[in-house]
Amino acid sequence: MVDPKSTAPAPTALEEAPSYVIDVQWYRDRSKSLVHLTERRMCAECRQEHQQGHHSEADETALWQEQLGRLAKCCSTKPGYVTARTPVLEAVLRLLMAHGNQPRTAEQLCDELNQRWAQGESMRDIPLGILQTLLDRHQSSGIVKALEPGEAAPEAAPTSS
Ligand SMILES: [Zn+2]
Numbered sequence: 001m002v003d004p005k006s007t008a009p010a011p012t013a014l015e016e017a018p019s020y021v022i023d024v025q026w027y028r029d030r031s032k033s034l035v036h037l038t039e040r041r042m043c044a045e046c047r048q049e050h051q052q053g054h055h056s057e058a059d060e061t062a063l064w065q066e067q068l069g070r071l072a073k074c075c076s077t078k079p080g081y082v083t084a085r086t087p088v089l090e091a092v093l094r095l096l097m098a099h100g101n102q103p104r105t106a107e108q109l110c111d112e113l114n115q116r117w118a119q120g121e122s123m124r125d126i127p128l129g130i131l132q133t134l135l136d137r138h139q140s141s142g143i144v145k146a147l148e149p150g151e152a153a154p155e156a157a158p159t160s161s
Contacts, residue, residue, distance in 0.1 A: 019103030020135055022096050023144040032142075035060055038067045041094055043075040068100045082113070084122030088134055089141045091116075096143065103146035106132040 027034050035055065039047060050070065055063060075081055076098035082091045092109055096102075104112075107128055114125045135143060 017105045017107060019105050019146040020092070020096065020109065020143050021103050021146045022093065022101050023142050024101075026142040026144065033060065034064045035067065038064060038071065038097060041075065041081075041097065042067070042071065043078050043081075046070050046075055065100075068097055071098050072100060079119075082116045084117050084120050084124045088113070088126060088131065089138055089143065092131075092135065092143060093141070106135055109135075 022034075024034065027037070039050065042050065050067065076094065081098070082094050086094070091113055095109055095112055096104060110126060110128045110131045113131070117124045136145075
């Protein structure tokens with residue numbers, strides 16, 4: 001029985017390209033604080049101003065949104081936020097944070113990453129295919145495919161080659 005809806009769409013079609021986000025629930029399930037995670041990625045000035053000690057779980061979401069806003073306006077624009085030495089998945093995490101954790105496609109992430117790397121002295125760059133593979137294989141990093149509203153779990157689409 002072949003259900004046409006269950007066959008995977010061509011993964012190369014741009015419209016079908018999945019977007020990625022930071023999986024907030026993934027961090028919650030592991031009792032990892034996104035606020036502390038983000039704090040470590042702020043620039044020195046912001047970190048001093050925004051140091052969060054104990055805060056309630058209810059504060060977490062609001063604090064995190066505030067931090068993301070600051071990253072976008074300040075820290076992510078400074079050199080050193082993403083450098084040629086930043087591991088790829090860490091760099092992706094930082095880019096997603098700098099965009100307020102709005103879904104970004106692998107292509108957008110790849111372009112931005114290569115742009116940032118091109119500003120430094122290194123010749124490092126990453127091909128889209130490799131970034132895509134990394135993102136798909138390393139979902140343990142807390143970065144997941146963003147689901148369209150009403151869409152089933154991402155595992156539903158088998159990769160056919
Ligand atoms: Zn800053």
